[in-house]
Amino acid sequence: MTGAVLSTHGLVARYGDFQALYGIDFQIGQGEAVALIGANGAGKSTFLRAVMGLLPVASDMVRMGGQPIGGTPADRMVQRGVAIVPEGRRLFTGMSVQDNLRVAVDQADRLGRRGGWSLSRLHRLFPILNEKARTPVQSLSGGQQQMVSIGRALLCQPTVLLCDEISLGLAPKVIREIYAALPEIRAQGTSVVLVEQDVGLAQSASDRLYCLLEGRVTLTGPSGSVTRDQISQAYFGGSHAVV
Template identity: 80%
Template sequence: MTTVLSTHGLFAHYGDFQALYGVDTELHQGEAVALIGANGAGKSTFLRSIMGLLPVAREMVRLNGEPVGGTATDRMVQKGVAIVPEGRRLFTGMSVEDNLRVAVDQAARVGAKGGWTLPRLHQLFPILKEKARTQVQSLSGGQQQMVAIGRALLCQPRVLLCDEISLGLAPKVIREIYAALPEIRATGTAMIVVEQDVGLARSASDRLYCMLEGRVTLTGKSADVTREQIGKAYFGAGHGVV
């Protein structure tokens, strides 16, 4: 398998507070990897470190074998990595289409090339065409999440980082969003999905990593790891299953 993204002894800090302790991971081409763990485990920090939003040593993050740790976020987008951030972070006061066109313009500006276009995105999430002229703050949470995913896809990523894309959404909407992930992967895009719902994470991924207090406590094929293993890794030895 071709490794497209990997971390090597990844450490990360917020000022004097250390949030990650020597995290080793790898992501293969076209693969979906779930990152699970309780609040404060370091999952979002891990994604932020990859995207250049936290200072890390260059050798700690590699993209297609190239050291890219600490690379500026816009350069990471240019290199083919995009993120769907926790909380969506859309441009309020702007329409759905204008939010998406920001990504189209950014991709054009940095020379990112790929197969995602507005018409193709409308096929994936038809509601985005219907709501094209609606301001994003007027959308439901699920519709806003679709805009956030669409914005990331229009950056033409080869690696897509998804941070808590089910957070606060109704079960029906979560199923609709997760049903779109196989089509995204079919383009060859590899994905890291941060998810607190362990069952959802396992069903949507090939492999998983569990984090606890900034460290990886379990890794394996999603279909093979047991609930008992996950429970111990999620909460620490001595705790029950999840």
């Protein structure tokens, strides 16, 4: 792909002496949605952490707009235009919905990030966040908390949005509501990386997908062209296939 917004090149990541990623090559274009699928422990969340600067990696292993940025601290990654919706949401408990979102607005202002996301636009995307503005986040349902987490990331005005298991533990109706917001998120050119356990959901919500197994890419291709048999083989073993 020419003109990739974000790419990795032979990305290797470790937790101490344990190697979790082995030479991952990945790229995503402007406004594209790319899914990362794979079983638990495949390295999907580790990949996001490595890209986000939460794990030490060599600078040339992660590039944005062709510029090496690997190992850049997470706050500076936000400044460069990369934001993450972390697994487990990690909201500021004891604070209201509004205050959690204001933290992101203030961070974007401090870092000089400008973009199309405002509190009012976010409230149109997820009206419940306006209705629950003064509610402590720990009193929300899981789905509502996930909307706060997504909203907080959007208010950082990302060029690339990393989403780590945003459907995990949620009711099907809530999952549909959250995924229905993706087209608007992408409409202004935001690229979305989706780590997702639900293969069908990952395929329907993305343009392309990568399957990981034990820290290696075992399948890449357009989401609409990859078959369930190919995915099954990639999930459980087999050589790297490009569709």
